[in-house]
Amino acid sequence: MVTLRDVAKKANVSVATVSNVINGNYEEVGKDTRERVMRIATDMKYKPNRIAKSLRTNNSRTIGVIIEDITVFNTPEIIDGICEYAENQGYNILFDNLRLYHRLGNRYSQISECKKSISKIIDTMMHLESEGVIYVGAHYRDVTNIIENSDRPIVYTYCYANDGSSHWVNFDDEEAACQVTEYLIGKGHKKIAIITGMVESIPCQTRLSGYQRAILDNRLLIQPDYVKIGDWTYESGFEQGKQLLTTPNPPTAIFAMNDLMAGGVISAARELGISIPKDLSLIGFDNRTCSFYYTPSLTTVDIPLHQMGRQAAKLLIEQLQGKEDTIESIRLKCEIVERSSVSDISAVD
Amino acid sequence: MVTLRDVAKKANVSVATVSNVINGNYEEVGKDTRERVMRIATDMKYKPNRIAKSLRTNNSRTIGVIIEDITVFNTPEIIDGICEYAENQGYNILFDNLRLYHRLGNRYSQISECKKSISKIIDTMMHLESEGVIYVGAHYRDVTNIIENSDRPIVYTYCYANDGSSHWVNFDDEEAACQVTEYLIGKGHKKIAIITGMVESIPCQTRLSGYQRAILDNRLLIQPDYVKIGDWTYESGFEQGKQLLTTPNPPTAIFAMNDLMAGGVISAARELGISIPKDLSLIGFDNRTCSFYYTPSLTTVDIPLHQMGRQAAKLLIEQLQGKEDTIESIRLKCEIVERSSVSDISAVD
DNA sequence: CCTCATTTCTGAAACGATTAAGCTTTTTAA
DNA sequence: TTAAAAAGCTTAATCGTTTCAGAAATGAGG
Known part of the structure; x- marks a missing residue:
């Protein structure tokens, strides 16, 4: 490993000078020495030792x-x-x-x-x-x-x-959930269900309140039957999706709080012969790679x-x-x- | 930041001694000093400076x-x-x-x-x-x-x-592809097609040769029609899958060189009303998270x-x-x- | 009491850089 | 011509460790 000292010796100057050249403190050193030292340094393939530098300057x-x-x-x-x-x-x-x-x-x-x-x-x-x-x-x-x-x-x-x-x-979880709900409302949906994650989790709570805010802001009713408790898993999406779709008054849209659960809903719908998006609209959350390959390809929320x-x-x-x-x-x-x-x-x- | 020197000063010993205590060179220092220094060091919340240590010992x-x-x-x-x-x-x-x-x-x-x-x-x-x-x-x-x-x-x-x-x-790509093919043969399949990735890629070539080895080892025929060129994408899986399944003599099993293309095959089969696994067996490669959630859940190869x-x-x-x-x-x-x-x-x- | 070993501890030189302070030499300005 | 300023370079201290050579203290054996 070639050090400042090695370069200094070969260039017949002091280590300080080499250091100044390397660090571009040009005002401190004359043009010809600067160029000579620079050339020698590159010739010798000098690379500063970061550890020594860090120790001295106290910033790594x-x-x-x-x-x-x-x-x-x-x-x-x-x-x-x-x-x-x-x-x-x-x-x-x-x-x-x-x-x-x-x-x-x-x-x-x-x-x-x-x-x-x-x-x-x-x-x-x-x-x-x-x-x-x-x-x-x-x-x-x-x-x-x-x-x-x-x-x-x-x-x-x-x-x-x-x-x-x-x-x-x-x-912004809350805002995103609100946006999703309003997006569905904008598409003419009035019966919008939601499948949550585990209720004790923060994103679940904030997304739920975003959903509720959108519903209320648009003078729709919050239907307790349309709020189903999932646990973020595919299986819970399947389960809750099936329940939602087999009630007497099923929703026309479901917002699943993640893509995994939305996948479960797709399976449930397929099993029940319900066509997405014709009979049911579905939105997920996360924009996971796989959601693109669902059939149908899933509309979802991308987290930045x-x-x-x-x-x-x-x-x-x-x-x-x-x-x-x-x-x-x-x-x-x-x-x-x-x-x-x-x-x-x-x-x- | 508290240094060796600080500890040494408070303990009334030299830095060398503190260093020895900290590094467990116990034979160099008496029991009582060792314990005293240790106590003081922990009291002062001394933490060795890795940068200095690295510089000195030249190993980081x-x-x-x-x-x-x-x-x-x-x-x-x-x-x-x-x-x-x-x-x-x-x-x-x-x-x-x-x-x-x-x-x-x-x-x-x-x-x-x-x-x-x-x-x-x-x-x-x-x-x-x-x-x-x-x-x-x-x-x-x-x-x-x-x-x-x-x-x-x-x-x-x-x-x-x-x-x-x-x-x-x-x-081991080659071995894995061979295993897969033999697995299918073991399940009674004789008409086994393969959908490759981009032919210029190494994994494609090695997997293909593994497939061929298995076919030949089991005294089956390599059917050129059963080797379809894909490009790792879902779309190519869909495309090539459809081609395979609409030939006069379709395969009973398809080995897709990755899970994405296997996903495409699933869609193609669904569109053609072909049931997996009843009418067609399918194996992917990669064991991507999403492959678990395909319908049907995909048999695939897990890379360690x-x-x-x-x-x-x-x-x-x-x-x-x-x-x-x-x-x-x-x-x-x-x-x-x-x-x-x-x-x-x-x-x- | 002296010598020699052993144990326990210290001093000081590294490691490879940065940088303030100082020393020459040259340039500038009065 | 000369003092002051500027330019160009060097010296040496420093960062926080490790580690070797050696000093001091203790103990053992004669």
Whole structure:
């Protein structure tokens, strides 16, 4: 490994001069020496030692990214966004996958069970070279107190923390659900059912209130029979879908709170000989890859995952660079992606 | 930030002693001092500065992980495997996502186009703290010469490099395709068609030869009409599936080289009123999440992604630790996951 | 009481960079 | 002509560790 000293010796100057040349402090060194040193440095294939540099300058240009579980379908896109922004800003990424699902045997709600080990991991990461940390949740939840007394900035995404000092970036669940419902209303639907996720989860609650807001805003009635409790699984979508479609007064549209459950609804409808979108309109949530390949192709809600990652990285890096006067936290808009599972019945009506 | 010096001062000993205590060089320091120093260190919440340590010892316990594209469906599982092993061994992960698909606008075959920028990224990563690098491909391809003259070990996975010195870990395509075909033969099928990916791709070629090997080994005939050229997409699966199923002598089983194309076949069959698995057996490849939710649930081939990641990390770390006498490269076995898209027709026959 | 080993601890030199302060030399301005 | 300013370069301290050589203290054996 060739060091500054090696270059200095060959160029017959001091290390300081070489350092100045390498770092572009041109005003400090004459044109001819500068060029000569530069040439010698490239000839010798000199590469600065980041570790030494970090030690001296006390900034590593590295951020930590802590992922609750990378195998959860929405995380890769978020990471992609983080990477893009970080790379553009010249930051490196120190990575840690908590593997929460594995650790907890899929009982994800019991996150507190492994809080200690998570705390340790995060502690380690903080005392590595990370100047700050982005915490990427696997589900939209409150993770307050997961990370204890950190001295470096943390930005949360796909989750949030109520510790007063941390920033987060998320998507607007409530608004999205409202939009979906209004979209269906705009297509002439009045009998709109919803299949929820597990009721104790935050996205379930906020999406439900978005749905209700849209119904009320449009002077329609909230029918309790049209609110079915699912648990995010395909099976529950199938089950609840079947129930909805076999009542005396079935809905003309169903909003499933995720694509998996919407898939279940499609199966249920197929079994009952109900055609989508002719007899039933259906909207999902998540815009999972597979939803495109459903028959019919599913109209669904796209979560701006890439943007969330970008914004999280932006928030963190701006904090690191002392541009503290930026927005505290961000809630991004989702978008409805129109495919073939919804029909307009307003003309018929 | 509390340093060794701070602890030393408070404990009235030298930095060297504190260092020895912290690192467990107990034979060098008496029991009482050791305990006293330890107590003071924990009281002061001393945490060793990894950067300084790395600079001094010239080993960072960090490996680089370079991902061609993290949004490609199979990469997260691989990364998960890498993380698991690396964490167990106390290694940290420096992460870089090349974002190949974005950079190349999905013309993935033209990887050479951005070879220079990739080379630069990898160069940077090498000169960061990474002791070695794992390169995770997005597709199983030859990536020889993507990384030029690296002085540190590289392990490739989900791709390979013919540079003579590098190791790789992959899955056994040929064997898997042979297994699938023999599985179908075992279920009494004699008319087995195959829908390929793009013919120029390596996995396509190896899977095809596995298919042919199985056919010949079982003294069946290779029917050229039963080999249909697809391009990995759902649409091509639909197209080629339809062609196969509308010939005068249609196959009783189809092996689609990925789950996406198998999805297309399902749609084609549904459109033609052909029931799967009653009239047609179908096997896919990849075991993508969505394949579980197809109707019928798809029998497919599971690639040991997690294991690939683990093994890649193992290979690299053992290399770093000088256990050079291990196996050079690894080819892991895939496994057929049986679901509901294949029926046994041997009794009927 | 002296010598020699052993145990326990310290001093100081690295690791490879940055950077403030200082020293020459040249240029500028009065 | 000369003092001041500017340009160009070097010296040396520093970041927080590790580690080797050696010092000091203790103990054992004669």
